[in-house]
Amino acid sequence: MPVQRTLSIIKPDAVGKNVIGDIIRRFEENGLSVIATKMTHLSGSEAGRFYAVHAARPFFADLCSFMSSGPILAMCLEGKNAVTLNRQLMGATNPKEAEAGTIRADHADSIDANAVHGSDSEENAAIEIAFFFSDLDLHSR
């Protein structure tokens, strides 16, 4: 399995619930290393830029307002098969459909406030990592 990097975001709902440590523990216990972190509070237009791919979707405005409603923790994760592994640990977008034991099953309240973001492909991971981090911020093991 290839070593990959992926972008994870702990969203405002999960930051507000004080479960940052529990989420990072799951990554580390499953072989993913945190190689960069940034806590930030996006503006509505920054959230719109990050989620530009969803601009035409009906939930876009609500998504941008939710993602700019409080601080987030952006992280670059590295490890074998990191993109798919992170998505497995996150669980389905809708927490009602998320497998038991996943981050969203345990911490998400709804399809909007669903605790975490994770890149969905290696190509998007590179774009999303560059949104938050420069090469100098990334500290590979």
Ligand code: UDP
């Ligand atoms: N989203 C939403 N309503 C929907 C679908 C998605 O609010 O009906 C939000 C939700 O926060 C989700 C994000 O938009 O995490 C991006 O959607 P995507 O389908 O890419 O899901 P993800 O990759 O986050 O599982």
